Ligand SMILES: Nc1ncnc2c1ncn2[C@@H]1O[C@H](COP(=O)(O)OP(=O)(O)O)[C@@H](O)[C@H]1O
């Protein structure tokens with residue numbers, strides 16, 4: 010089946026390099042997300058795959074065929090734009106017919122006014138394709154409206170429809186949900202996932218929203234400054250990020266990163282707290298990361314004490330932003346609704362880090378594995 | 390009550406401005422209803438004030454009079470029927486008849502002369518052919534040029550755009566002579582081509598459309614490319630429909646300028662009056678020896694500007710609609 014390969018791509022605008030040495034292999038039928046902060050080059054990479062952007066060097070293959078210099082429309086990919094880019098003067102149906110007509114009719118048959126009388130049979134076929142797609146996307150009632158007469162969500166579906174009708178080998182989507190309101194955005198996530206399963210087509214999805222990437226994709230590529238930092242399944246990226254940058258970008262609220270040291274035997278201390286957790290590295294400055302949920306509210310073995318500076322109520326959970334002495338950054342911890350009793354701003358909280366879930370980063374921010382070391386009780 | 394002295398002053402100035410702008414039109418329309426004498430003195434032969442519509446006191450139609458002046462044979466044949474009268478007396482009788490027959494109300498006279506002495510319908514048709522061709526060709530040239538300048542990346546784009554801006558500063562009169570010589574060498578003077586070709590590249594049109602295209606999101610173009618459109622299809626199928634309001638604005642400028650143009654047709658149409666555009670129609674009544682016939686001339690002028698004003702009033706509504714509907718989201 011059709012896979013897409015991007016090999017050693019470089020792209021710059023003038024002197025500013027936007028994509029630096031990106032290689033990625035997109036498997037057939039997968040839902041892959043390119044995620045990263047805005048300006049990192051996601052859209053550019055997507056547009057390069059689409060053929061809308063020239064590259065300085067590198068190669069792009071679709072089905073092992075070199076398409077680096079092939080026109081966008083001949084790559085048989087379809088794109089859904091952030092602004093939808095539905096032709097404003099055409100109805101939804103005409104919008105959906107446009108790519109089909111351009112592909113299936115001769116230029117004579119597309120001739121204004123008279124052409125259509127010479128393409129009756131073809132046009133009937135195209136109409137069937139449009140109504141099939143409209144059926145899947147629940148667009149039937151909207152076919153004769155113009156884009157200006159549609160709501161945001163309807164435009165979104167119409168844009169999907171225009172991309173879908175010609176049955177491309179892959180959908181390229183550039184932040185397709187970012188113009189929708191929050192509730193609809195969450196709803197559309199599941200719609201898109203379902204659509205992906207139903208169609209069995211490759212989805213290449215660009216977003217700056219790590220939650221979208223985590224919830225929808227089979228694999229996600231975390232991009233920063235024109236490079237792919239990590240490409241893996243969402244849960245892997247969440248639990249085993251390559252580096253601090255990835256760890257900090259993925260997951261909400263942000264992961265807590267604290268400076269730490271190991272002593273000459275390899276025992277870990279975080280701030281003032283000396284743990285009985287032994288690592289293989291000795292006498293080094295490192296960073297440790299732990300997510301907000303990886304803490305224990307334990308009255309007895311309290312490692313840290315912090316005062317509450319801010320409380321976020323999410324209904325099922327509470328996020329507490331704590332100021333802990335000896336750390337400059339605030340620490341965010343998550344506690345379930347049931348444990349939330351009588352906590353106010355400036356309350357004092359004792360908590361411990363779940364050391365089994367802790368992540369280790371060297372001073373350069375690269376993660377290394379220290380957790381396989383035995384978890385021993387230090388003799389008091 | 391808080392009385393704002395600024396408001397009346399503003400309105401006074403605006404009204405004054407409006408009067409200054411409207412006054413020539415007022416005179417044009419008023420003169421088109423009046424006789425030459427009324428135009429020159431403001432009074433009719435009895436000394437009554439002419440007013441806006443003139444007094445409509447009948448006067449002799451000079452063209453009618455001239456073409457019907459009694460000829461020698463007429464006088465001779467009438468002399469046979471009227472024995473005892475001198476040739477002079479018979480001539481005067483005939484002349485009196487002609488004069489009476491040629492007495493007309495000035496308003497009627499001016500407009501019939503405008504349409505009969507000058508083949509004004511023919512001129513109006515020429516005007517339509519020329520202005521429509523100019524506008525269409527200007528669009529055909531300006532849209533692709535503006536698209537390239539606004540949306541394509543190529544070496545020298547900024548330089549070319551600077552050239553376009555520079556060309557905006559060159560008045561037509563500066564290049565009229567070389568243009569005329571070029572057309573003459575090609576043997577194209579006295580043809581529709583001479584009236585149309587020099588205007589097909591409108592730098593103003595290129596500039597205006599370029600500025601408009603800058604505001605059209607790139608996504609539309611990329612969508613066109615993904616759908617398999619060529620760059621030219623993108624221009625005609627995507628950019629043109631979104632640019633309708635801007636094109637209407639440009640159409641107003643272009644059509645008004647070339648419909649009313651007196652200078653250029655005067656330069657390149659030297660012989661064949663069949664190629665005259667409407668403003669040249671006024672020349673017919675500019676009679677160097679006997680003075681100008683202002684009444685018919687103004688009737689021509691009124692006839693020329695009426696279609697424009699009607700078209701503008703219709704377009705104005707569409708124009709505003711166009712701007713509000715285009716709202717591209
Ligand atoms: N046409 C362009 N000219 C110059 N720089 C550009 C152009 N398009 C994008 N860039 C730059 O390239 C970088 C990546 O852009 P983009 O791929 O759109 O980022 P993202 O989609 O991740 O937010 C940005 O810094 C942006 O300023």
Ligand SMILES: [Mg+2]
Pocket residue numbers: 048051052053183
């Ligand atoms: Mg982007």
